[in-house]
Amino acid sequence: MATRAKDATKRAGVFSHQLSSWRDAADGCFVAAWRDLGDNAAEPNIFTESWFLRPALDQFDAFGRVKLFSLWDRDRLCGLMPLSTQQRYGRWPMPHVQNWLHHNAFLGTPIVRAGYEDQFWTEMLACLDNDPGQSLFLHINGLNIGGTVARALENVCANTGRRFALVHRTERAFLESGLTPDSYFENAVRAKKRKELRRQKSRLAEMGALTFSRDQSGTGIAAWTEEFLTLEQRGWKGRSGSALASAPATRNMFIEVLAAACVAGKLERLDLRLEGKPLAMLVNFISASGCFSFKTAFDEDYARFSPGVLLQIENLAMLDRPDIAWCDSCAAPGHPMIDSIWTGRRTIGRYSVAIGGAGRRAIFGAFLNTELARNAVPVATMEQVNGAGDDT
Template identity: 25%
Template sequence: MKRQPESGAFVGDHAPRGNDREPASRQRLAEMKTGPAQAGPSVARFDPSSLGDMCRGSVTVLDTIEDIEHYREAIEELAEKTAHPNPFYEPWYFLPLLNVSQKNRRLCFLLVHGTDDDGSGTPDTLIGFFPFEQKRLHPLCPLSCLCPWRDTFSWTLRRTPLLRAGAVGNTLAVLGNWLVSRRYAPKILILDDLPDGSMIVDAVERWFAGDPRLCHALEIHESHLYRRQSDAETYLARVLSGKRRRHLRRLRRLLEELGPVRVADVDECEDIDRLIDEFIALESSQWKGKLGTSMASTPEGAAIAKSVLKEAYRRNRLSLLTLRVDDRLVAARSAFVAPPGCFGFKMAYDESPPYARCGPGFLLDLEGIHRLHDNANLLGAGIEWLDSCAAETAALPLSMRTEALRLHRYLVAVRGGVVEIVTRRYAQVVKVLPWRMRRLSAF
């Protein structure tokens, strides 16, 4: 006789596989709950209908690449209708990186199916995608958490989950019920890179206010946003002083003395393979190559970078703006188009003295601002902003941005016991640690 699951329990919160260290008895119990194997990918589902009318939906847990591949089309369809775009969590981008980043990591990719916030739509519609991995909150802390997934190369520059527009509130409610109803740890998860003032942040705050079972801690960090103005001159007058603009014009004249200057994007390129190879080689020749952080620092990194850039080009999602003197590539900047915005990826410039003294990176960024305001094929009408995806202290985007991009990071946990105490005090404790220890934190 098959044992029935407890009311409100997460039926599919099964013991991890393979190299996981769950006791055998717990694994057998999980098998009793999930029932016999079904055709298709091995997934786990939670039905929160017994917990009231506050949410309408279910959670599917994916822990292998094969499972994720099975839902590829559904995730891509969700990405087209998301409340806030994030190309770094679209399958065409993250799957190649996932293949080389899976070793010794416990995946926990969550798919939320359900209706819109107003109850419209069908309950089997994919309304949320949360790529998580299970890891320690900090090496000094014994608690585990679900942390937004990031690849081995740290090319996942934004970790905003994909949430369907019009269903953000219901997605979070279903996620909250799933977290509370989990039979086993972790009872903590992290939401990262939620843009300030967006409908996602508003929905998250309402979620916390309406669900007394959860507690949270908030941290805000900054990046840089290029927001389109009425025209390029208005933009530049807003972000640059007259003295700074005159200096950039002098740098342009110095560069022109070295040879004919030409700026182009991929829509003017005849050989995309050659262009990508040049871009990767240029980045490898500068300081990133010396530190071992360039795309070509490892053979597999160069191959994946080329594959991702070519796929973005095939989908008409790539901007690869280049600055040449004669036929020499002296600066290049890549970005992924995701209307109504685009996201910076990699930038490189020639560090040899004749070119470096002309500030090719700044000149190329200036050209990018002009093209952001033109009716170009990729970065024209319909693109309202560019997220630099750069660190807060990055000099170039800091000097050219229209505004600071404030990003919210939430540590969310189920109330009660040690978990709640750690959640409320964790951020303050980590701040007093040395820098080398702080950087090991998952939050």
């Protein structure tokens, strides 16, 4: 991938693309265009919107190595994806370019304006063909399989004879239904479990004032954020070193992202409290018609009362909102708590795609054949395999 600060190419007198350092995207006009793109994306992805991605880059890319690929239709921003160069692909020394993600970014789909999906991939692949640097292929991590953006990638590659493959896929909990919250809960959770949850809630209420709150305002946001960080740090994530507050960079990112999301009108905070003490807290981010259930924390001293589950039951109220069509759990596959409540599943996958000239594509093709063969998957198909690329 190009190492120079900026690379712009005009095509057909209308479309242009840029591949530039993310630090060059700080001016007000670019940020405003970026914000408009996020609000009008074919597939919402909060992790690539300006209010989330910029704080993440500030914290995790101190040397400014990540670049932003952007597609423009005259002066209208129509697509954006962060890219980075990796020297290894899993355990193999295979330099490649891939979409940049960090450990708290749970979706890698680029934000692309509706109607520009094919053009986005056409321009990006042409850009990488012309100047791939040392990279032998493009690896795209965290795409929503079956979504319009992933389908456009498949179509562009198939129509141009470009070698590509879906090399890994997983599923995670996803909420999407025309049912009311009560009906959904009754259909998803067996009667015996529902009875037990009602009993646990009643026992908590006997211990004092049990309150639930849902807030989309900025009132008390700083104090609420600190409460969340403290609650998470006290649990198993704190003990394992994976809590947000375990590292200054993730702590700072969380604080900055919540504040920025609040200003952008994208933040929803939920909590369950006993006598004012938080038992469970949840961060949702709203983007267009979608919702991302980003982070949750609960007090392990009250684990026998299932406060996290009780809060997720309250969270089902989003099914009544006409402006929200779905919610992504952002959870690990097979998560025991959320999988027991949300019956839908979203499939997330990784694609590897040929770039550059004939020699580079031949090397990639041989490597891809080896990877697919190792996992006993026919090369001509796009079935699930257990391939692995870098996560960050």
